[in-house]
Amino acid sequence: MKNNKPKYNQIIEAAVKVIAENGFHASQVSKIAKAARVADGTIYLYFKNKEDVLVSVFEEKMGQFIDKIAEAISQKQNAEEKLYSLIEMHFRQLSDDYYLAIVTQLELRQSNYTLRLQINKVLKPYLTVIDSIIKEGMEQKLFRSNLNIPLVRQMIFGTIDEIVTNWVMKEQKYDLMSQVPEVHALLIGALSSKG
Numbered sequence: 001m002k003n004n005k006p007k008y009n010q011i012i013e014a015a016v017k018v019i020a021e022n023g024f025h026a027s028q029v030s031k032i033a034k035a036a037r038v039a040d041g042t043i044y045l046y047f048k049n050k051e052d053v054l055v056s057v058f059e060e061k062m063g064q065f066i067d068k069i070a071e072a073i074s075q076k077q078n079a080e081e082k083l084y085s086l087i088e089m090h091f092r093q094l095s096d097d098y099y100l101a102i103v104t105q106l107e108l109r110q111s112n113y114t115l116r117l118q119i120n121k122v123l124k125p126y127l128t129v130i131d132s133i134i135k136e137g138m139e140q141k142l143f144r145s146n147l148n149i150p151l152v153r154q155m156i157f158g159t160i161d162e163i164v165t166n167w168v169m170k171e172q173k174y175d176l177m178s179q180v181p182e183v184h185a186l187l188i189g190a191l192s193s194k195g
Contacts, residue, residue, distance in 0.1 A: 008046050011036045012060050015053045020099035024054060024107040055118045058108060061100055065093050066125050073129070079137030083156070084184045086133065088177075090160050095167075095176040105165040130156050134191075143191040156187060 014036035019027045029050055033040045047053045069089050073082040094101040108119055130153045137143030163183060167176045 005046075007036070007038055007042060011038065011043060011046060011053070012057055015057050016061075016097070016099045016103055019054065019057070019107050020102035024050075024110060029053075051112075051115050054103075054108070055115065055122070057103060058119055059122050061093075061104075062122050062126065065089070066129065068093075069126075069129055073133070078140055079133050079142050080188055082133045082136065083187060084180070086129065087160055087184050087187075088180045091164065091176045091180055094164050095172075098168075098172060101164060101168050105161075105168045127153055127157060137191060141193055144193050147191065152191065155190070159183065159187060 011032065015027070015032045018032045018035050022031065027050065029043050030040050032050075032053060033043050036043075043053070047056060069086055072085045072089060076082045076085055094104065108116075131149055134143065134147060134149050134152050134156075138145055138147060160183065163179055164176065167174070167179075
């Protein structure tokens with residue numbers, strides 16, 4: 001499989017940096033190849049085109065991220081703790097890799113409709129994790145029983161996503177991780193059955 005090959009990973013890592021520094025539209029395949037220390041043609045052994053590189057970056061990083069989240073939340077006792085873990089890990093993943101944060105928060109948004117559809121497909125398992133936390137919270141009677149799950153999922157993902165986008169736009173002028181407790185408290189306040 002292509003992603004077991006070292007050159008594939010080299011290209012993915014180089015693409016994150018090149019796209020973050022130059023923007024997607026100004027990131028020629030030759031720039032990505034140079035940063036990955038491979039010949040231009042090597043990129044086409046693994047990817048159809050530049051758009052395929054962008055989607056693959058997202059697939060790779062999101063896939064690893066979803067696996068980590070699934071493992072972390074499986075060790076938590078209840079939906080409130082799981083939601084805290086999800087927020088914390090989302091923020092940590094992007095605060096630990098500023099180039100990736102630029103790509104996910106800014107560059108992926110400027111892509112064309114077809115590309116956005118592919119990206120939404122990659123995002124689906126993550127949104128399913130959020131759904132499972134909401135359902136569990138309702139079953140555990142920690143969250144209100146009449147929650148509209150798709151709406152709450154949008155609220156949770158939208159909140160987390162917008163906070164990271166704001167942090168990227170403000171060029172990391174504050175500590176993203178310090179926002180976790182308050183974001184969690186605000187979301188739990190909105191979802192809580194104790195109200």
